[in-house]
Amino acid sequence: MMDRINSLSDDIICQILSFLPFNKATSTSVLSKRWRYLFAFRPDLRFDDHELGGGPSFIDFVDRILTVSGNFPIRKISIKCCKSIDTGHITRWMVDVLKHGVLDLDIEIISNDDVVLVPLEIFTCKTLVVLKLSNGFDAMIPDYVSLPSLRTLSLSSIYFYNSDCCVLGKLLSACPALEELTIRGESWQCIEFCRNVSSSTLKKLTITPSFRFHYDFWDMAFDTPSLTYLEYSDLVQKHYPFVNLEALVEAKLDLDLFGGGNPTNLIKGLRNVEVLEFSSGDTSQTFYDFHEAIPVFSKLLRLSITVDNRHYHWRALPILLKKSPNLQTLVIKGPLYADIYEREYGLSCPVRVLKITEYGRTIGELEQMKRLLEKLPCLELVKVRAYAINDKEKSRITNDLLMVPRQSNCKIKIKFCENTN
Numbered sequence: 261m262m263d264r265i266n267s268l269s270d271d272i273i274c275q276i277l278s279f280l281p282f283n284k285a286t287s288t289s290v291l292s293k294r295w296r297y298l299f300a301f302r303p304d305l306r307f308d309d310h311e312l313g314g315g316p317s318f319i320d321f322v323d324r325i326l327t328v329s330g331n332f333p334i335r336k337i338s339i340k341c342c343k344s345i346d347t348g349h350i351t352r353w354m355v356d357v358l359k360h361g362v363l364d365l366d367i368e369i370i371s372n373d374d375v376v377l378v379p380l381e382i383f384t385c386k387t388l389v390v391l392k393l394s395n396g397f398d399a400m401i402p403d404y405v406s407l408p409s410l411r412t413l414s415l416s417s418i419y420f421y422n423s424d425c426c427v428l429g430k431l432l433s434a435c436p437a438l439e440e441l442t443i444r445g446e447s448w449q450c451i452e453f454c455r456n457v458s459s460s461t462l463k464k465l466t467i468t469p470s471f472r473f474h475y476d477f478w479d480m481a482f483d484t485p486s487l488t489y490l491e492y493s494d495l496v497q498k499h500y501p502f503v504n505l506e507a508l509v510e511a512k513l514d515l516d517l518f519g520g521g522n523p524t525n526l527i528k529g530l531r532n533v534e535v536l537e538f539s540s541g542d543t544s545q546t547f548y549d550f551h552e553a554i555p556v557f558s559k560l561l562r563l564s565i566t567v568d569n570r571h572y573h574w575r576a577l578p579i580l581l582k583k584s585p586n587l588q589t590l591v592i593k594g595p596l597y598a599d600i601y602e603r604e605y606g607l608s609c610p611v612r613v614l615k616i617t618e619y620g621r622t623i624g625e626l627e628q629m630k631r632l633l634e635k636l637p638c639l640e641l642v643k644v645r646a647y648a649i650n651d652k653e654k655s656r657i658t659n660d661l662l663m664v665p666r667q668s669n670c671k672i673k674i675k676f677c678e679n680t681n
Contacts, residue, residue: 304334304335304336304337304338304364305325305334305337305338306337306338306339306340307321307325307337307338308338308340308342309340309342309345310340310342318341318345319345319346319349322339322349322353326353326356326360334357334360334361334362335362336362336363336365336390337357337360337362337365337366338367339353339366339367339368340367340368341370342370347374347375347376347377347396350367350369350376351376351377351378351379354379354382355381358381358385358387358388361387362387362388363388363389363390363409364388364389365382365388365390365391365392366390366392367392367393367394368392368394368395368416369394369395369396369397370395370396375396375397375419376396376397377397377398377399378393378399378400378418380400380402383401383402383405383406383407383434384402384405384406384407385407386406386408386409387409388407388409389410389412390410390411390412391407391412391414392412392413392414392416393414393415393416393418394414394416394417394444395416395445396417397417397419398418398419398421399418399420399421400422401420401431405430405434406434407431407434407435407438408436408437409437410435410437411437411438411439411440412438412440412441413431413440413441413442414441414444415442415443415444416442416444416445417444417445418445426455426456428443428455428456429456432456432457432459432462433458436461437461438459438462439461439462439463439464440462441457441459441464441465441466442465442467443466443467444466444468444469445469455478455479455481455497456480456481456483457481457482458481458483458484459483459484460484460485460486461486462484462486462487463486463488463489464487464488465484465487465489465490465491465492466490466491466492467491467492467493467494468494468514469493469494469495478497478498479497479498479499479500479501480497480499480500481500481501481502481503482500482502482503482504482505482526482529483502484504485504485506485507486507487505487507488507488509488510489508489509489510489511490508490511490513491511492511492512492514493513493514493515493539494516495515495516495521496516496518496520496521496522496523496526496546497523498521498522499521499522500522500523500524500525500526500529501525502525503525503526503529504529505529505530505532506532508529508530508532508533509532509533509534509535510533510534511533511535511536511537512537512539513536513538513539514538514539514540514542514543515540515542515543515546516540516542516543516546517542517545517546517549522550523546523553524550524553525553527547527553527554527555528553528555530555530557531555531556531557532559533557534559534560534562535561536562536563536564537563537564538564538566540568541566541568541569541571541572541573543566544565544572544573544575544576544577545573545576547579547580548573548575548576548579551579554579554580554583555583556583556584556585557580557583557584558585558586560584560586560587561587561588561589562587562588562590562591563580563584563589563590563591564590564591564592564593565577565593566594567592567593567594567596568594581609581611582609584609585609585610586610587609587611588610588611588612588613589611589612589614589615590611590613590614590615590636591617592614592615592617593617593618594618595618595619595620595625596619596624596625596628609636609638611636611639612638612639612640612641613639613640613641613642613643614633614639614641614642614643615642616629616642616643616644616645617645619644619645619647619657620646620647626664629661629664630665633664633666633670634665637667638667639666639667639670640669640670641671641672641673642661642666642670642671642672642673643673643675644661644672644673644674644675645675645677646661646674646675646676646677647676647677647678648676654676657674657676658674
């Protein structure tokens with residue numbers, strides 16, 4: 261078999277090796293002198309110092325592969341460094357791979373040592389389609405920044421030194437083809453500018469800071485007329501002076517009013533969503549506190565709320581249901597703590613499917629279930645994910661739920677999971 265493979269041309273062998281995971285492909289280098297670097301002639305390269313060994317040996321390995329590749333086009337390169345190495349090498353590698361016309365560059369630094377400086381060449385690369393930089397980077401956006409081919413940009417915990425402009429706005433204006441933007445951790449500058457997310461091409465946006473209780477509260481604007489997906493986790497900022505989310509289909513929110521900001525315009529801007537998820541009880545509280553800003557969600561089909569503590573406030577739910585005339589599915593992620601609704605509000609709405617993800621064994625939860633089914637007269641299906649410690653508990657929960665008064669066409673489906681408590 262080996263003789264047959266050896267009879268193949270280098271091009272064909274390289275093509276075969278390109279289908280293997282990179283760490284598996286590198287193991288073929290010990291077969292013979294001919295095979296020593298064949299694995300390197302592939303359109304995607306992945307270097308992980310955890311798998312390949314850190315320190316000088318890792319640096320030497322990456323240097324040799326990039327040198328051997330010569331002018332061979334590299335479509336994608338990923339570098340992950342978990343161990344301490346001279347950060348100058350990483351900066352140099354970033355410059356080197358640009359010479360190969362790389363399309364997809366993904367570098368992650370997991371270290372508490374010196375930060376890596378992002379070379380200015382990165383911000384003027386004409387070929388980059390995907391750029392992902394994670395942890396341990398410092399950067400300065402030059403005035404001449406231009407990334408004409410970039411479609412995906414992901415920044416995680418990067419510090420920007422610019423003090424004369426809004427970095428985010430400057431970056432986005434230099435990316436005329438950008439479709440996906442991810443900002444994680446404190447990837448902001450520390451100068452007070454309006455965080456201006458402005459892009460006519462952006463379709464997917466994720467903003468999830470790592471420190472929820474950051475002391476800065478600025479203005480934030482969303483001028484994204486083509487955006488269809490928004491995942492936004494943050495302290496509510498001072499103001500949202502401009503919000504254009506006309507094409508938004510799905511929004512996943514985790515908002516906290518700790519800083520006393522004003523989300524009025526942001527809430528109003530969500531009016532066209534079809535799928536809406538509150539990822540925390542704080543988000544529900546935020547919407548209740550600013551319930552006068554809640555628009556009519558005429559397109560909303562699915563609403564998910566997360567119940568994450570025993571003091572969860574359900575007061576926002578009835579308001580949201582009243583404002584959602586075409587809602588089809590309601591998902592409650594978490595146990596049915598406390599009162600499920602305020603008596604001054606009715607829950608009557610066209611919801612047909614109700615999903616409960618954590619149903620336990622308490623009488624209180626059963627009472628909440630009864631109230632829900634009473635106030636949702638159009639229900640056709642109730643899906644319950646329940647916890648039980650034995651068959652007797654399963655039987656009791658099943659009998660209790662099946663006895664809950666409901667419309668004749670409403671079915672209850674129960675799935676039992678192991679109790680992890």
